[in-house]
Amino acid sequence: MAGYNLEAAPLKDDVDIVIPTIRSLDFLEQWRPFLQHYHLIIVQDGDPSINIRVPDGYDYELYNRNDINRILGPRASCISYKDGGCRCFGFMVSKKKYIYTIDDDCFVAKDPSGKEINVIAQHIKNLETPSTPHYFNTLYDPFRDGTDFVRGYPFSLREGVQTAISHGLWLNIPDYDAPTQLVKPRERNTRYVDAVMTIPKGVLYPMCGMNLAFNRELIGPAMYFGLMGEGQPISRYDDMWAGWAAKVVCDHLGFGVKTGLPYLWHSKASNPFVNLKKEHKGLHWQEEMVPFFQNLRLSKESDTATKCYMELSKMTKENLTKVDPYFENLADAMVTWIEAWDELNPPVKNEACDEELNPPVKKGTIKDVKAK
Ligand SMILES: O=c1ccn([C@@H]2O[C@H](COP(=O)(O)OP(=O)(O)O[C@H]3OC[C@H](O)[C@H](O)[C@H]3O)[C@@H](O)[C@H]2O)c(=O)[nH]1
Ligand SMILES: [Mn+2]
Numbered sequence: 001m002a003g004y005n006l007e008a009a010p011l012k013d014d015v016d017i018v019i020p021t022i023r024s025l026d027f028l029e030q031w032r033p034f035l036q037h038y039h040l041i042i043v044q045d046g047d048p049s050i051n052i053r054v055p056d057g058y059d060y061e062l063y064n065r066n067d068i069n070r071i072l073g074p075r076a077s078c079i080s081y082k083d084g085g086c087r088c089f090g091f092m093v094s095k096k097k098y099i100y101t102i103d104d105d106c107f108v109a110k111d112p113s114g115k116e117i118n119v120i121a122q123h124i125k126n127l128e129t130p131s132t133p134h135y136f137n138t139l140y141d142p143f144r145d146g147t148d149f150v151r152g153y154p155f156s157l158r159e160g161v162q163t164a165i166s167h168g169l170w171l172n173i174p175d176y177d178a179p180t181q182l183v184k185p186r187e188r189n190t191r192y193v194d195a196v197m198t199i200p201k202g203v204l205y206p207m208c209g210m211n212l213a214f215n216r217e218l219i220g221p222a223m224y225f226g227l228m229g230e231g232q233p234i235s236r237y238d239d240m241w242a243g244w245a246a247k248v249v250c251d252h253l254g255f256g257v258k259t260g261l262p263y264l265w266h267s268k269a270s271n272p273f274v275n276l277k278k279e280h281k282g283l284h285w286q287e288e289m290v291p292f293f294q295n296l297r298l299s300k301e302s303d304t305a306t307k308c309y310m311e312l313s314k315m316t317k318e319n320l321t322k323v324d325p326y327f328e329n330l331a332d333a334m335v336t337w338i339e340a341w342d343e344l345n346p347p348v349k350n351e352a353c354d355e356e357l358n359p360p361v362k363k364g365t366i367k368d369v370k371a372k
Contacts, residue, residue: 131256207243
């Protein structure tokens, strides 16, 4: 984009950085050049009596389990405990347009030239440029400098659609599931692919929460990281559930999802044997969950992320409870999530004309493309 400054702290007043942590925030020392200008929302999981130290110089708000219970009351039941999915509480309390969420075992990566990667700048660029979900551009992101739409790309589709989600990747430890990690303990991702691409409409993807940015105004209510962790039969499928749900909502509302750059350096701190125990039901249930999301069709009355998510909750209860009674609880928790979201994010009224200043973004695109 002309004049786009990748170096500075772009849109620093429009972005909150959400970090779930059950460990330590020392990793933030290395991120100072890129994250210190932004406001942090730290969601402390586990024992709330433990004091987490935030490195000096960062502007932050920190919420532990006592805070979540105090703020949400009974609705706190929808926020996972002892699972990284607790991060979605940070999405709910934020008031900013954009969220960037990162795990506490992620560090600054370097591109092939040896330059440190400014993840925020790249995510903001991804979110501020259109997506092309309706027709694949074989030179990848046509809105990057030095590339464009290729021959045969219809001009009627070149305006693209608003981008709701930007999914970044990871060098070193890739986001493998426990069985894959166990059979390939020494595998490291050394391949830097210099590409950003739109995930086509109608195609799901395994959204990883460790290097992820999104537009809260477009898709926030659909970014619920599910009910996982202690007291639940499943864990570590928080981001997967959110990714599948948010993608079908984006497809329905005409928003885009991109994956690729930026990379960060993941130095995994979790144990694959522990992970296997936590995620083993997910390994089975994903064979049911994915077809459920692939086959569902949201109604045209669902013209905002909130309405889509309420309809999705109903569909979850109707179609997945036969897989396991857990999904009935999850469906109820999805409704509780929306109720809590609406309570913390009431429409802002314009006193003068009693109109909503921040009405939910309705279905539509930069250019209304005929949905299939
Ligand atoms: O009970 C917990 C466990 C973890 N966290 C925080 O969540 C972040 C992710 O934890 P971790 O780095 O241990 O997960 P990974 O094994 O690397 O796998 C992740 O990959 C992507 C997603 O982030 C997903 O959550 C994981 O599958 C980290 O910040 C922990 O401190 C927690 O809050 N509570
Ligand atoms: Mn990790």
